Amino acid sequence: MTSNVISRRGLASIAAACLVSVALPAIPAMAQKVKTRTPTQEAVAAAPAFSISIPTVDAVDSSVDEETIRAIISGDLVDNAEALATLDASSITVPEIRVTITTTIDGAPEESTLVFNNLVLENVSKGVASSVSLDGSSFTAPDGSAEMGAMSAANFNMAGVLDIYGLVDDPGWTSMETLYSDFVLEGGSFEAEDASCQLGSISTAEVRARPLDTSLIEFAAVMQQLEDNPDDPSPETLGKVFRIYADFLTAFETEEFVVDGLSCDGVDDEGRSLTIAVAGMTMGGMSPGIYPSIAMDGFALDMGDEGTIALGNVTIKRSDFTSAIATLESAPERIDDGWLAENVRSMIPAFEGFALSDLSVDIPDPDVDGERIVADVDAFDLTLGGYINGIPSVLDTSATGIRVQLPEDGGDEQLQQLVSLGITDIDAGFRVAASWNAGTSSIDVEEISLSGVDLATVVLSGTLANATEALFSSDENEAMMAGLALAVKTLNLDITDAGLSDIILAIAAAEQGADPATLRPVFAGLAEGTIIGVMAGAADAANLGSAINRFVSGAAKSLSIGIEAKNDPGLSMIDFAAAEEDPTVLIDKVNITATAE
DSSP: OOOOOOOHHHHHHHHHHHHHHHHGGGHHHHGGGSOOOOHHHHHHHOOOEEEEEOOOOEEESOSSOHHHHHHHHTTOOGGGHHHHHTOOEEEEEEEEEEEEEEEEETTEEEEEEEEEEEEEEEEEETTEEEEEEEEEEEEEETTEEEEEOOEEEEEEEHHHHHHHTTSSOOTTOOSOEEEEEEEEEOOEEEEESSEEEEEOOEEEEEEEEOOOSSOHHHHHHHHHHHHHSSSSOOHHHHHHHHHHHHHHHTSEEEOOEEEOOEEEEEEOTTSOEEEEEEEEEEEOOOBTTEEOOEEEEEEEEEOGGGOEEEEEEEEEOOEEOHHHHHHHHTOOSSOOHHHHHHHTGGGSOEEOEEEEEEEEEEEEOTTSTTOEEEEEEEEEEEEEEEEETTEEEEEEEEEEEEEEEOOTTOSOHHHHHHHHTTOOEEEEEEEEEEEEETTTTEEEEEEEEEEETTTEEEEEEEEEEOOOGGGGOSSHHHHHHHHHTOEEEEEEEEEEESSHHHHHHHHHHHHHTOOHHHHHHHHHHHHHHHHHHHHTTOTTHHHHHHHHHHHHHTSOSEEEEEEEESSSSOBOHHHHHHHHHOGGGGGGGEEEEEEEO
């Protein structure tokens, strides 16, 4: 069993997070069926007061009268759910819905108003409207306001929404059905004391769903149980929460959502100007058990004299909850600390990683007055896959075009040496790629590399043997022992010199008052002699020493060294521990090849 300790408060936090993500679509109707709170709870909650005004309702050929429609919109949804689910009408028009919210802050009432303009449902048959539209909406409050543009959608399935949350029952509906399609919200604006924002249009082609296994009334009761005892929820309550969450994760699927830009202008807490802009955002289509990717294009943050940050794109890749759902669906009725400790790893979603491109940073250096940190990254990517017990068995991360300007008057002596040699910026990249091979019980290290333009490229690759599935065990002791059993079977090192050796020699020559050209053969001879001496006459010594001599002397620009263990599974942790005292103990256990070109 894992040694992780998860407190009851931690369990409650996890449960609350799950419920919040499920609750958002259901909030409008839930308050009607939550049990009455005690006076003490009411005093602490201090809920705002709501009043809803609907002056007129125009219902043409409607199976539900105007007063009932007014009651439904005003919040009496549960008692009239069946009437709404079977609604027939040529059209229903509500010119205005005005919601007044009164809150009390420090004993003083404050009033906010939310207004919806011209809600229209057309061609409604059995609770499904061929179209729904809203001319716009507005919100005003003492500290800000908002104006939203028109909204429209097709095939608005009100009966389906009610069925999803168990407010009506359609036993024939078990698979995914359309809730609405061709959704468009034509943007809007927000105003506050210190900021103003503009939001572009939001659209999606379709949203589909199936009925949830838990009704809205049951769901509200579970939320109340969690709220009544937030620090120490009962195992029964936790069991219900996690089953609801698993059900919700497989109940919806969507086409992609597109947001056509966002921009905000304002000031920070110190009164400095601040501008944020996003050219666009796209959330990929959701499917059962899959949380979609989210991509943001054209991000720009302008802080005036405090600098700028820009991103061409950042993408949060999708997450697969399939394993987590299977664990939650098989969970017992009562979930306690012990069960969660044993299963927490299997509830980790398979997060596929993230990527960004065209990052640009220009901000003041907090450590050096008058200097700035100026950096760019052309591209970065992190890709994860092959999850086993919550741990990815495939890793590939890389970056290109990492460009950093070196400070002209920084405090680092080594950086100043580079600047004195005319190197004013660094252009680097890296990659780390490895994967577990179940068939061979090995870890294939495809590449660990670091490169610098006009400097050098270093690439390391190889194979780790004796890598059993126990590496991914939920038992920490078992995983640790499996890690200690790893052995190095092969190791390859490739170095390409594109100017770095010239810089190193120039620095060394400057320190010794010598000519760099005269130091090269000296260093090359020392390197060759050291290798041959350490290898103590081994068969591979002369070839390795010669290759290193050619590389250091500049006769060759690339050096490749290969090391392969003579015996399976390879060099163990014990071998490396012994080599700390005497490195020569490894010589007889490996074959070494080397070339310099």
